[in-house]
Amino acid sequence: MDMTELAKAVIAGDRRALARAITRVESTRADHRAEAVALVAHARAAGRQALRIGLSGTPGVGKSTFIEAFGMMLVASGLRVAVLAVDPSSARSGGSILGDKTRMDQLSRAPAAFIRPSPSQAQMGGVARRSREAVALCEAAGFDVVLIETVGVGQSETVVAEICDLFILLLAPAGGDELQGVKRGIMEMADMILVNKADGDLKAAAMRTRADYAGALHLLRRRPHDPEGFPKAVCVSAVETTGLAEAWADMQALADWRKQNGHWTTRRAQQARHWFGEEVRQGLLAVLDREPAKGAMAALGAKVAAGDLSPEAAALHMLAALGRQ
Helix, strand or coil, rough: HHHHHHHHHHHHHHHHHHHHHHHHHHHEEEEHHHHHHHHHHHHHHHCCCCEEEEECCCCCCCHHHHHHHHHHHHHCCCCCCCEEEECCCCCCCCCCCCCCHHHCCCHHHHHEEEEEECCCCCCCCHCCCCHHHHHHHHHHHHHHHHHEEECCCCCHHHHHHCCCEEEEEECCCCCCHHHHHHHHHHHCCCCCCCCCCHHHHHHHHHHHHHHHHHHHHHHHHCCCCCCCCCEEEEECCCCCCCCCCHHHHHHHHHHHHHHCCHHHEEEEEEEHHHHHHHHHHHHHHHHHHHCCHHHHHHHHHHHHHHHCCHHHHHHHHHHHHHHHH
């Protein structure tokens, strides 16, 4: 398959080509990796950018329901929306378990929307290792907004933040115990907190929850790359589609402010540097899975297990051997 031609088809908006391109970048085969790098390079040459929104939340909060309602609203306003839904991986096959297309029936049929479930493959934070490249391909295909849905919350929030422009935390109405259960780290990472299910009997509880989180956010130190009033907590209802337009207006206002003040470009440059380091680290781990390093690791591991070497001394031996290669 010619990567230049595939990239051209992606840039032309061919949805099947986009699906094939994402499959290629997600492949773990060594020969596919080189092709994927070339493919993404061609795609990035188009110079297109989208607003990247990361969405995380506790199980049962209604992420898929929210994304469908939010995505349909964006599509109705004339925007093209891509959803990269990172599903838990099957331990047996390595494939996606949940299958978000079945949970977003309306959005999956919208001509201006594209949904791609990707297995997390045990990646920290529930974000597939190649999600960033998939985002670049969606941008090249002309999508205006890319939504990145993660498996859950609390594993590694920084991974999500290193992919998106805005990080949104979705929560359900709950009492004070729920507030205690959310790590301070993810509170500090979130650009906005959306309290979903603010409808019916839960509306009053949602308002109280919003107030609790607004108070918690106020106690946190305001970040220099945020305008006044951010980060903020707001109530939404994916079922009744209330609050979605207001939340979208807030997201746009925050993104526009960061662009006008130079934080957008700086942040994307920092993210690119982060992923360069991550690629190097992952490459070094891959080296350890190949001979002769694999054999050396096994031999040193046996000595550690037998008590002949401490883990620290064995690690020094291994690193010294790698340095001589």
